[in-house]
Amino acid sequence: MISERLLGILLESFWQILLPGLAVTIPLTAVSFFFAMVIAVLTAMVQFAKVPVLRHVARFYIWVARGTPLLVQLFVVFYGLPDLGILLEPIPAAIIVFSLNEGAYCAETVRAALEAVPPGQMEAGRCVGMSYLQVMRCVVLPQAMRIAFPSLSNSLIAMVKDTSLASNITVTEMFMETRRIASANTEFLGLYIEVGLIYLLFCTVLTKLQRVVERRLGSYGGPAGR
Amino acid sequence: MLEVRGLRKSFDGQEVLRGVDLRVNRGDVVAILGSSGSGKTTLLRCLNFLERSDGGEMRFDGTWFQMARMSKQDIAQLRAKTAFVFQDYNLFRNKTALQNVALGLTVARRMPKREAQALGRQLLAKVGLADRAEHYPSQLSGGQQQRVAIARALATNPEILYFDEPTSALDPERTGEVLAVMRELAEEGRTMLVVTHELGFARQAASQAIFLEGGEVVEAGPARAFFDHPQQGRTQAFLRGIQPVG
Numbered sequence: 001m002i003s004e005r006l007l008g009i010l011l012e013s014f015w016q017i018l019l020p021g022l023a024v025t026i027p028l029t030a031v032s033f034f035f036a037m038v039i040a041v042l043t044a045m046v047q048f049a050k051v052p053v054l055r056h057v058a059r060f061y062i063w064v065a066r067g068t069p070l071l072v073q074l075f076v077v078f079y080g081l082p083d084l085g086i087l088l089e090p091i092p093a094a095i096i097v098f099s100l101n102e103g104a105y106c107a108e109t110v111r112a113a114l115e116a117v118p119p120g121q122m123e124a125g126r127c128v129g130m131s132y133l134q135v136m137r138c139v140v141l142p143q144a145m146r147i148a149f150p151s152l153s154n155s156l157i158a159m160v161k162d163t164s165l166a167s168n169i170t171v172t173e174m175f176m177e178t179r180r181i182a183s184a185n186t187e188f189l190g191l192y193i194e195v196g197l198i199y200l201l202f203c204t205v206l207t208k209l210q211r212v213v214e215r216r217l218g219s220y221g222g223p224a225g226r
Numbered sequence: 227m228l229e230v231r232g233l234r235k236s237f238d239g240q241e242v243l244r245g246v247d248l249r250v251n252r253g254d255v256v257a258i259l260g261s262s263g264s265g266k267t268t269l270l271r272c273l274n275f276l277e278r279s280d281g282g283e284m285r286f287d288g289t290w291f292q293m294a295r296m297s298k299q300d301i302a303q304l305r306a307k308t309a310f311v312f313q314d315y316n317l318f319r320n321k322t323a324l325q326n327v328a329l330g331l332t333v334a335r336r337m338p339k340r341e342a343q344a345l346g347r348q349l350l351a352k353v354g355l356a357d358r359a360e361h362y363p364s365q366l367s368g369g370q371q372q373r374v375a376i377a378r379a380l381a382t383n384p385e386i387l388y389f390d391e392p393t394s395a396l397d398p399e400r401t402g403e404v405l406a407v408m409r410e411l412a413e414e415g416r417t418m419l420v421v422t423h424e425l426g427f428a429r430q431a432a433s434q435a436i437f438l439e440g441g442e443v444v445e446a447g448p449a450r451a452f453f454d455h456p457q458q459g460r461t462q463a464f465l466r467g468i469q470p471v472g
Contacts, residue, residue, distance in 0.1 A: 120316035123276055124375075127310040128330030129302070129382060138333055139318045146320070220320050221362030 006190050013181050017195055021174040021202070028091065028173065029160050032098035036159075037152075039103030044110035045136065058107070065104030071165055073097045078169040094166040098159065106148075106155050113148035114140065146217060153210040157203050164199070174198060227252045227417065228273075228386060233282035233293065235265075235272055235441075242268045243279070244441040250386070250419060250434075255412045257428035257449065258421045260438035261464065266421045267313075269438065270390050273419070274310050275301045287385070306334075309379035313391040315371040317363040323350060323374045324359040327381050335382070342381075349377040353407050369400030376407055387411070389420040405431075425465070429453050437461045 002010075043061065046054045065073075078093040088096070117140050125135030145152075167176035178195040182188050230248040234241070242265045250256055260266045271277040272293065273284070279293040286304055296304075317326050327346035331337040337345075350356050353373035363371050372392055379387055389408065393401040405427045412418060412431040422428055428435060428449065435452040437445045437460070445452065445461040456462045 118316070120312060120314060121318060124310075124312065124316035124318065124378075125330075127274060127276070127305060127308075128378060129306050129334035130330060131302075131334070134333050138329060139320065142320045219364075221365040 002190075006187055009181075009185055009187050010190055010194055013178075013191060014194065014198075016181060017174055017178050017191075017198060020172055020177045021198055024091075024171065024173040025160065025163050026202070028094060028098070028163050028166065028171070029156070032095050032102065032163075033156050033159055035095065035099035036102035036106055036155075039099060040106035040110050041141070043103065043107035044114055045141075047107075047111050048114045049132070061100075062104045062107055065101050066108075070097070070101050070162060071168060073101060074165060074169050090166070090169050090171045093169060094163070094171050098163065098166075101162075102155060102159055106152055109148050109151045109155065110144060113144035113151075116147050117143045146219065149214060149217065150210070153206070157206050160202050160206065161199055227287060229285040230273070230293075231283045233269065233272060233284075234280045235268055235277060236280055242441050243272065246282070246438070246441070246443055248436070248443075248446075250417060252385075252417055253415045254434050255416075255418045255420065255432045256434040256436060257432035258419065258436050258438060259423075259425070259428065259464070264438045265441040266438045267390055270310075270388050270419065270421050274305065274308055274388055276310070306382065307385045309382060309384035309387050311372070311375050311379050311387065311389045311392050314395050315363070315368070315375045317371050317375055317378070319363050322360050322362055323355060323366065323377075326363070326374055327378045330378070331381055345381060346377070349380050350374070352380070353377045354403070367400060368396045369403045372396065372400075372404045373407055376404070376411075380411075386417045386419065389418065389422070391421050391423065394423060425453075437464060439464075 043058045046058045074094065074097050077097050078088060078090065081088065121139050121143065122132075122135050125139050126132070130138070163173055164175035166173055167179065170176075174195055178191050182191040185191075228248070228250040230246065233243050233246040233248070235243040246265075246269055248256075248269075258266045258269065268277060272279045272282075275296065282293045284291045284293050287307070291300060291304075317323075318329065321329060324343060324346045327349055328339070328342040331342035331345065332339050347356065347359060350359055353376055355370060355373055355377070358366060358370060358374070363374070366374065372395075376392075392408070393404050396404060401424070405424060408418070408420070408427070409431050420428070420432070432449040435447065435449045436443055437452075437456075437458070439460055445456060445458045452461075453465065456465055
């Protein structure tokens with residue numbers, strides 16, 4: 001079924017595709033997810049602590065970021081903002097969009113996790129003399145992040161795949177490279193399945209990693225998964 | 227050392243405390259009694275500003291405060307001199323027993339870690355849990371958790387200890403081990419305010435007793451007279467009703 005020619009193309013292109021995967025897709029995901037986490041924690045805390053004004057800003061941001069397509073957001077930032085004189089390189093544009101988009105979803109995850117920590121934890125912290133932020137940092141947030149960890153891992157895995165959209169704003173990541181190769185030799189089916197398998201490989205590694213980290217985090221002496 | 231006048235608190239228009247007066251002298255062990263819904267837990271929470279009162283004055287160490295309009299700094303200063311033991315322990319779940327005791331010292335008081343841990347171990351030994359220092363709350367029984375919570379409360383060497391029904395989440399066997407620790411504290415001369423259903427403990431360890439009903443103090447006085455010759459009919463009925471348990 002697979003001709004020798006196709007096999008040759010697939011083997012040759014495997015490294016050609018994997019290389020931008022390692023050099024672009026993974027760093028792009030890692031950097032974007034890091035910023036997404038910072039945004040998520042801040043946005044969640046602002047809402048959880050009911051900070052006036054800022055909590056409404058947070059709600060508005062989440063509403064917009066979750067309610068519009070990721071692809072549209074990429075286009076607005078990369079092709080649209082130049083109209084206002086804001087010109088961004090493809091990769092910075094992609095990082096900004098992915099961070100803001102993912103940050104909104106993760107903010108909801110973290111907020112729900114903060115709310116799942118019993119209020120008695122905060123009260124007890126205040127009663128031993130710690131400030132709100134001290135209790136947050138030492139007691140509530142660590143517990144919330146442990147609760148949120150499986151969902152956040154999910155978001156990270158989703159993000160690996162979403163970075164393929166960056167090909168639409170000229171970022172030469174895995175999928176962009178695959179499209180280029182495929183249009184040259186017209187082996188569309190084989191090559192698109194191949195790049196799909198490489199994404200699958202990346203996500204499998206992350207899933208395994210998630211399980212290892214989860215086991216190492218434990219749940220503070222309780223049964224795993226609580 | 228602690229005096230409260232006219233403490234009022236409502237939840238959603240429902241008055242829970244209707245002008246409570248209270249006086250606690252150094253070394254007093256005050257038992258706060260009353261049936262469920264009498265406002266006794268709310269009273270204790272208001273005293274430590276876990277709930278904000280609607281009105282009332284408080285004197286602590288000679289200074290009078292307006293309870294409804296207390297600044298954050300004043301609350302922080304007051305909390306530095308008090309400690310709270312919760313009904314459901316509220317140990318920090320992500321911290322070991324030792325860390326639970328030491329955390330307030332290292333974070334809030336900036337005590338060196340080594341010093342805080344030494345004090346922590348000493349306090350865990352005091353409540354009979356020296357061998358459980360590295361255990362997480364989920365690995366401890368209810369009684370052990372509550373004793374860790376007491377050790378945590380003692381860590382900052384508070385002038386007054388508040389106990390909110392410290393044994394009502396425990397079975398009788400565990401109740402005994404917690405009450406024993408509390409009795410020891412009472413004998414050391416610690417000032418304690420204890421909301422409790424344990425009449426036996428109150429009778430034995432308390433120096434003062436207060437009976438609360440419908441958000442008002444029905445009767446208050448020295449424990450011996452309170453238990454042996456209650457003046458008010460409602461107090462008599464309450465003590466009779468609960469007697470078989472005590």
